[in-house]
Amino acid sequence: MTERDRILLSLRPDVYASPAAATTELEAFLHRTLRPVLKLQNETLLALVAADVRKRVPGFDGFAPDDQRERLAETLRRDSRLKRVLLGVVYGALTQGELAFALAHEPEVRRRVVALLAERVTSQTGTVAGAV
Numbered sequence: 001m002t003e004r005d006r007i008l009l010s011l012r013p014d015v016y017a018s019p020a021a022a023t024t025e026l027e028a029f030l031h032r033t034l035r036p037v038l039k040l041q042n043e044t045l046l047a048l049v050a051a052d053v054r055k056r057v058p059g060f061d062g063f064a065p066d067d068q069r070e071r072l073a074e075t076l077r078r079d080s081r082l083k084r085v086l087l088g089v090v091y092g093a094l095t096q097g098e099l100a101f102a103l104a105h106e107p108e109v110r111r112r113v114v115a116l117l118a119e120r121v122t123s124q125t126g127t128v129a130g131a132v
Contacts, residue, residue: 005095012036029101030112037093038116042124044089049075049121050131052082061132069125076118086117 015035038045049072053060056079057071075082090113094102102109121128 002096005097008093008095011040013039015039026105026108026112029098029105029109030116033094033098034090034109034113034116037090038113038120041089041093042120045086045117046121046124046127047131048085048089049082050128052079053128054132057132061129063129065125065129068129069122072122072125072128073118076114076121083114083117087113090117 013036015031053072053075057075060068060071063071087110091099091102
């Protein structure tokens with residue numbers, strides 16, 4: 001394990017996950033690695049989404065909360081450039097071994113990361129709207 005890997009692992013918050021929740025290696029990766037990385041990178045991810053929304057969705061802060069949530073979900077579904085940036089933030093916080101696993105299972109890991117990102121961002125719509 002490299003020094004960078006040790007530092008990255010030490011920065012990650014603990015995220016509770018039931019050991020029985022992971023029935024496959026991919027689900028274990030989701031609970032053991034992806035959820036803590038997303039929690040660690042939360043402020044950065046929200047700031048990037050807010051900056052993108054500020055540029056591309058005029059009047060976002062004036063929308064009703066439900067409309068804001070829907071617009072965020074739609075943006076994360078359709079904006080491939082934003083998805084690539086957010087995936088880069090997540091992948092950049094992985095250790096070498098975790099990155100190798102993610103790349104070996106790239107389509108499924110990418111799908112799960114995007115789903116987790118969408119859930120995380122839409123559940124914090126007020127924070128994003130406040131930053132816009």
